[in-house]
Amino acid sequence: MSSFGQICAENLEKVRARKPLIHNITNFVVMNSTANVLLAAGASPVMAHAANEVEEMAGFAGALVLNIGTLTDIWVESMLLAGRKCTELKTPIVLDPVGSGATALRTITAKRIIEETSVSVIRGNASEILSLRNTDSKTKGVDSLHSVDEAAEAAKALAIELGTTLAITGPVDLVTDGQRVLRVANGHPLMSYVTGTGCAATSVIGAFAAVDDDTVTATATALAYYGLAGEKAGAMSNGPGSFMVNLLDALYNLTPEDVKAGSKISADA
Amino acid sequence: MSSFGQICAENLEKVRARKPLIHNITNFVVMNSTANVLLAAGASPVMAHAANEVEEMAGFAGALVLNIGTLTDIWVESMLLAGRKCTELKTPIVLDPVGSGATALRTITAKRIIEETSVSVIRGNASEILSLRNTDSKTKGVDSLHSVDEAAEAAKALAIELGTTLAITGPVDLVTDGQRVLRVANGHPLMSYVTGTGCAATSVIGAFAAVDDDTVTATATALAYYGLAGEKAGAMSNGPGSFMVNLLDALYNLTPEDVKAGSKISADA
């Protein structure tokens, strides 16, 4: 029951009370599950990607989530338009660099978004995050080749270089802005057998960032809440199908008291 | 056990017997869940949006469902092509003006579809429906700011103005063609915690409109059937994840006798 547990409880309460509008420009695979995760968490999701609409929609949002899976050039332009609008309005932008490092289009796009907009948080697996620094890093599709530990020092340096908060998710998640390093030990192995669980985590970070100006605590508490729901779901599931169902139920049912007691967030010395 | 219950039972039987092809041009978030709802109800869903295909596909359809979530200009053109084809063939067109009032693109598109095609039914929340009349109406993303009651008188006037049937869904749904007003009291609060439940309701209206020429009774009985399935699902669910699973099961398992007994449709004096 660290003070992080307290912050996690408060952020969850704020999300449910304020129901922040989270504008997602995300990939086709996860749109439905992402929207359902955000609704279960208490936030209000919207998906909109038309160039002639995204600035207007982003203008209402509590946070913008950009996810580069199933990307095309037209979508990149819309992401940049929405991202610049949120940069102007100081609305948090959360980036999920799905498959960055796997193809040039994805790596280049992730870097462009980082350069041309003010990204608050980037969440990915270790390979994806490393690809943002090191062009030699290779990812196999969207799966990670690197461990979270290998990526820790690189992440701190990269967070400073980019002036953003990084979240590298794995068995234990690592969150850093280059100064502080938080680790989140919540989660369940079945998460890797359901598509879009990482993408949905990114959107939950968006919801928490909409109510908590400290992007490090917003990110870590979002991951703890989400991972704790995964633990509850995993304990009662027979496989990935029932896991996803139970994950949504758990996200909906977890109380601030539950997350205060169950979140496993620790700070590096 | 009103006569509306009898009509609801008959319409459900007809959908299952005839398995009408429902052509959906809908948003990316709900394509999967909409198709699953239509299949569970007994209809035959198809999704097709290419400009060089939609007229041919719409030509086979028992109803066309147009849904403006995740819209772009190219999709608008396809919706209009398919809509004009169905207008020509007198095939029912059901419109879901998702987020109309929230952005100019959506409001303008909804109005264009209404002007350029012969829309039989429009289903939305109160803000979306009001936005079709009043440019001052604002929606917060795709959520409603107005109650169904506020919208009732406006809906009757708007239905007459547009020559269409309107369905404003909420805790109690309101269906009107400007003359008759039906209210449907079926439903469950968990519906608002699952994305696309409104969009799927619109497609079920399409399926019922394919077998019932009276768009007012088709719409009200579709909403009663769908809402009753929601009640059954809600009674046995632990949250939004299990709710969606149970909703599909209930749509599949409800018998004509069940809907005759359980539908809660009433007519205003």
Next chain:
Amino acid sequence: MSSFGQICAENLEKVRARKPLIHNITNFVVMNSTANVLLAAGASPVMAHAANEVEEMAGFAGALVLNIGTLTDIWVESMLLAGRKCTELKTPIVLDPVGSGATALRTITAKRIIEETSVSVIRGNASEILSLRNTDSKTKGVDSLHSVDEAAEAAKALAIELGTTLAITGPVDLVTDGQRVLRVANGHPLMSYVTGTGCAATSVIGAFAAVDDDTVTATATALAYYGLAGEKAGAMSNGPGSFMVNLLDALYNLTPEDVKAGSKISADA
């Protein structure tokens, strides 16, 4: 416990050990469920469709799955680019001609893919497969008008003509390369009440083709594994909602021993 059961067990073991990357260019309706089916089976799915990315992504893949539901011209070009790359690399290409025969765009596209790339396996319902030969064949949307039996002789001839393996799925699936004919009797009627179960079967064929060079046994064993999971799921489900959940759990939980014992593959004399 035929030798086919043994091959089925070995292929499942290989998929889980090698986790082949399956590159899907597929329709919007089924992206999420297809990815989840592949993950549950033990494969590694990726969806990518940008013209400036598909060749690079296809270059990493163990198999390429092309699915022509929700098609547009831009997607056709990407499918051809990825398909030519895999032809060059001798990577298996599996085609799902969704709705071929229903509209000209789909029929023409399916034929173009077959002509311009080296397709290893085509899986569809009988109408779709027949449409590839006979322009008089009509499909109603994406549902089949023809039985598997009617299609058997046509399939053998067509397989020879096209130099590919054909899989016609129905109550009993038929797999032929024009010489051998295998029949797979696994499956469950609820599969036809869930959208994308056929599309996901096609992707599972891709996963098995990535580890088994004999496309006839790869296809039949993939369908047996998938159909057996459907049987397990169907036995414990209340309708199509719970069926899909249980299908994913069963795909995840079935052991090589289970599929060796439960697969129902027979060879025609």
